[in-house]
Amino acid sequence: MTGDVLNDFCIQAATVNGSGSQSSNLVITKALHHMGIPVAAKNVFPSNIEGQPTWYDIRVTPQGYQARKRTVDILIAMNPATWERDVANVRPGGAVIHEAALPRFGAADRDDVSWYPVPFARLAREKLEAKPDLRKYLQNMIYVGVLAELIGLDPAAVEQGVRDQFRTKPKAADLNLAAVQIGVDYTRENLVKTDPFRVAPMDGTRGTVLLDGNRAAALGSLMAGCTVLAWYPITPSSSLCEAFIDYAERYRVDAATGERRFAAIQAEDELAAIGIVLGAEWAGARAMTATSGPGISLMAELTGLGYYAEIPAVIFDIQRVGPSTGLPTRTMQGDLSFVHTLSHGDTRHPVLLPGTVLEVYEDAQRSFDVADRLQTPVFVLSDLDLGMNLWMTAPLPYTERAVDRGKVLDAEALEQVTEWARYRDVDGDGIPYRTLPGTANPRAAYFTRGSGHDEQALYTEDPDVYAANVDRLRRKIEGARTLLPAPLVEEAGNRVAICAYGSTHHAVVEARHQLADHGVETDYLRIRGLPLHPAVAEFIARHDRVYVAEQNRDGQMEALLRQELPGELADRLRSIRHFNGVPIDAEAISDPVLAGEQAQREPAEHQAVDAHRVPVA
Amino acid sequence: MAVAIEKLNRLGLNRDDYKGAHTTLCAGCGHNSITNHIVKALYDSAIEPHLIAKMSGIGCSSKAAAYFVEHAHGFNGAHGRMPSLATGAKLANRDLVVFGVSGDGDTASIGLGQYCHMIRRNLDMTYIIENNGVYGLTKGQSSATADLGSRPKRGPANRYEQIDISALAIELGASFVARSFSGDGKQLVPLIQAALAHRGTGVLDVISPCVTFNDHEGSTKSYAYVKDHDAPVNTPDYIAPLEEITVDYEPGTGQDVELHDGSHILLRKIGPDHDARDRMAAMRLLFEARQSGEIVTGLLYVNPEADDLCTREALTSRPLAQLPVEELRPSREQWDALMAGLA
Known part of the structure; x- marks a missing residue:
């Protein structure tokens, strides 16, 4: 046994989705983080509920690199369907922890890796006092114990990882800890370590938390005062909307009356989702939707309405692989040029490009201010990798910052101005003043339309008026260059x-x-x-x-x-x-x-x- | 000296306060009649003009939202998307009186999905469909509410079944469904007022003849097609100034109405024996009328107990749009606890 490679390798768990392996992988990730070892986790999963191959890459580096690594140092092979291919991907000198029943011949017969066969199924059957359906899940927790023993995970960190994972279910935590122990015991009694990979506690995660971008986006929206969410379920953006609902139910429900200070509507499609957002913003609420490529395509129509009628909106695009349905559970930055000019005619939309979980949180808040300031739909472009994977990040800072609701005239403000026209550029920045429905001043009313309109919002097909108006819109969006964060x-x-x-x-x-x-x-x-x-x-x-x-x-x-x-x-x-x-x-x-x-x-x-x-x- | 005293409503407003821009629709268009009935209903019900949100989609009907209550915000959105825009507006400010005007193309074709889901959620709004069975703005194509076999101005007869938007609404669990005729102010005004008073989606399916493109030969099967062959046939670029069609008839009776092109429809007003709380009875009325080639009018179905969207969402009584951001953020202590849980 050697101890050559310390805190710098990549573990890949190759499992079958729907088998509960996600919990096992999260326990390993959190245990490493608790030990102070920088960790990066990438879930490469199928567009499927149960039975398809799925991989979870856990990378540790002393430098704290968060990107994926191509090489696999330690493979945990639990899936017969991908077994040969998974073994072939392990780098020479690597290690393979595997279900003992998997046959070692053909492509899976290598003499340049360390083999750790473990009879997971038999151990689960013989040693776990649980119902058969539960045993299937716990079987994967056994590999946590095997890995822990082989690489030297701190048992206390593993226990903390399990307790974190099953925070609301102490009984389940105990059962899972028992499964981990079965793996530890089996390894001690039956396996001899021949690979060089091990971990040791370090001080590389202090002051960091593990968080995915979608939760950060939800929290940013919450802090920005978003009150209306409209969405249609789609991978990889659904978890953003579900997180917003989770947090809003936690922090925005009156304990005494049960009254909610938010509305979350699961719409019939993305056409309706963006429609609800625009309707709500038109009436003065901060509203957002989150979607991915196919939903963006459907939102093209009303995004153009928002641009032309000058209605704020926030749209999170958690990009996945296109075109068409594409690879729904894989990542891409493929929507950039599409969203920037989404919809027909001359359009241009401000796009925020967060690169870290912290920036997702900041940009989520910023997007509402930009949308209100410019009175236009704003996109926040994230992707499946940033949105759904766990990232090491500084804790998100609490904000007491005031929000910028832009140029809105209320009933009182209208009294002060002698002349008001909805689409008149008063300040030379291309941004007009707006009023909200329900404003108790007869001068507040105007007629919003997606058809040609003049400064008073009245219908017109006049060539000069049309040209002047869309040129003002161009100037308005030009202002976004310095309103958005500098590179x-x-x-x-x-x-x-x-x-x-x-x-x-x-x-x-x-x-x-x-x-x-x-x-x-x-x-x-x-x-x-x-x-x-x-x-x-x-x-x-x-x-x-x-x-x-x-x-x-x-x-x-x-x-x-x-x-x-x-x-x-x-x-x-x-x-x-x-x-x-x-x-x-x-x-x-x-x-x-x-x-x-x-x-x-x-x-x-x-x-x-x-x-x-x-x-x- | 006698001075004409304007009659004022409960808010001290006169009827003119509920008028809007001049119509640009064809003279004699049923939609203009409906606009007048809307003005009267809003005036009679004394709705605060600034609290009204006028919503519409795209089409001749949807233009009408500009022709009433000038001092209310209006939103002429996108084709078939008014229900979602209205949903957002109501969620943002539940004090608004959301009033929608749509057409049969806007509702029964491009917007059918949104129409269904608005009803399913029971969004509190008045939703008028100005139903003429034809696409006017694009010059006369059949719509999905056109009768099977009816013939548009150009092109082949309609080969497809009509979608009955009232029957569909009832099937979807609508809480208020009425059908009327644009020329029947005596019936339509109180129905609009009832829809305004109703907390939920008030569907008003209003038959509204198109003076220019309504060429539905045999649109009602049981009455012979009558047409004056000498009448000027309207061309899209010349619209003859036609009178609006009005009717006045008693509940429980029928009335034969001659449309501008000489064709006829038979309206049958629902009698006092119909129990509007009985969903099955409402469906039976619609099906029986269709069998006999009649259009049954009146309040078909109402369920005042059905919770509307804002109730189902347990929304706070204050408009969401008016909540200060301080009330929308967790406290610092809550936040710190949340972050600590992620470490």
Whole structure:
């Protein structure tokens, strides 16, 4: 037995979905976190309820890298259907904990890994006093014990992980702890450790919590004073809406009367969901919906109404793999250019691009202010990876910040103004003043319409009035450039830079370290919103080559940049595209950058590896 | 010197206070008659104009929302999407009197899903369908409420079954369903007032002849098709100034109404023997009338006990739109406990 690799490896649990393995994996994740070891968890799951293969990757690194890693160091193989393939993915020198009944021949017969056969089914049958249906779930908890014993998980941290997981069910916690112990005992009595992977307590998680982006979005919406949620269930955004309802039921229900200070409507489809949001915002409530690609497609119609009639709205797009139904449980940054100009005619919508769980929380709050300030629908683009996976993050800070409800005239304010027209640009920023239905002043009323209208909101087809109005809308949305957060810039005077946005950030962090190890020092630009902040072009102007890394096939951000930048700056862009549905890893960025930089040094010989023409899948 | 004293309602407002912009619909359009009845009903019921939210979708009917209560906010939304916009508005401010005007294309075709789900949730609003069986704004295509075999201005006869939006509403559990005729103010005004008073979705399916495109030969099977072949046939770019069609008849009786193109419909007013609380009886009335080629009018069904959406959602009595953000955030202590639980 060796102890060569400490706190730096990747565990993959290959199981069957619907078998309760999620609880086991969360216990391992939380136990590592309790031991102070930075952990990153990625759930790669099928679009299915029960019986399909599912994988859960748990990565520990002393540096706290949060991106996925391609290699598997320790495999927990519980699924006969993917057994051979799963074993083949384990790196030489790795370890395989597996159901003893799985046959070790063919692709699964390797002599360069450590084998730990465990008769999980038999142990569960013989040693667990539980009903057969429950035993199936507990069987997976046994592998927690085996792993704990093999890598040296602190038993107290494991127990804490189990107690966290079954916080409201102490009896279930005891039963699960018994299952863990069966795994520990079996390992002690029957297995000899021959792999190098182990963990030891460190101080790498202090002051952090484990949270998914969807919960952070729900909490941000709650803090922003969102009172109306309308949604249609769709993976991977449903958990955002369900979290909002959870929290609202906890914090927004009058204990004495049961009266609710929120409304959450599960609509008949996404057409109705965005309709309810716009109706509520028109009447003055903060409202939001959350959806994914297919729902965005349905919302195209009313998003255009919101833009033209100038009604605030907040739309969370938790992106998944398209086109069409696509891969519903896999991740992508494929909706960027679509949502930015969603709907027919000339439209443009502000888009927020959070890259971390903390930013999701902040942007969720910010999105309501931006929507109210600009009187227009605002998108918050997250994705399945950021939205549904657990991330290490600083605790979300409590906010007492006042909210910006924008230019709203109430009955009293109307008394003060001599003239008011719903769509008149009084302040020169393109943003008019609005009134809410129910305002007790006869001058408050106006007629909202998605058809052509003049400053008084009256119907018109006048060419000059139409043109002036939509040009004002253009100017209004231009204001979003500086209203949205400036890009995050890490700059040390390097000639080469990486540009990314959203969840791609975490792979960039690691890729830059890898590149530095290869002698390629890079600066970093992370875009936080659309339309682009002026600092984006300024940054690109200070660099010779900017590699734009993103998780879609067509390099959508790179295309947007090319469209907006002068040709001389556009020529400095190189595109790196990752689009196979699993979260991007660091090598998907560092490999093409290295290739591109080598080609730069030896241009004649390496033309073919221009990263722009070689998408990395 | 005698001065004409304007009659004021309970709020001290006169009827003109409930009027809106001038109509741009065709002269003689049934929709204009309905607008006048809406004005009278809102005036008679003394609804605060600023609390009214006028909602509509897209189509000739939906334009009508601009033609009453000028001092109320209005929202001419998107085709078939008015129910969802109205749902949001009511949730945001439950003090609003939400008043919707839709058409048969808006409700029975593109918006059928939203219509069904509005009814299912029993959104507290008045929902008038100005039902003429035809797409007017796009110049005369059949709608889903057109009778089987009726012929639009151009193109083939309607080959498909009609959707009966009143029967559908009752089937879906609607809490208030009435059918009327645009020219029957005596019946329609009180029905609108009743729908306003009702807490839930008040569906008013109002037959409203289209003067320009209503060319439904044989739209009622039992009455012979009558047509004056010398009457000017209206073309889409010339609309003859036609008089509005009005009727006045007693409950329990029928009335034959000649439409602008010379075709006829037979209205049958529900008599006092109908129990509007009896859902089965309401369905039977509709089916029997359809069998005999009649259009039955009056209050078909009402269930005043059904909880409306805001009640089902246990919404606080104050409008959500008016709650200060401080009342919407958890306390710092609650927040800290929440975060501690994630560590």
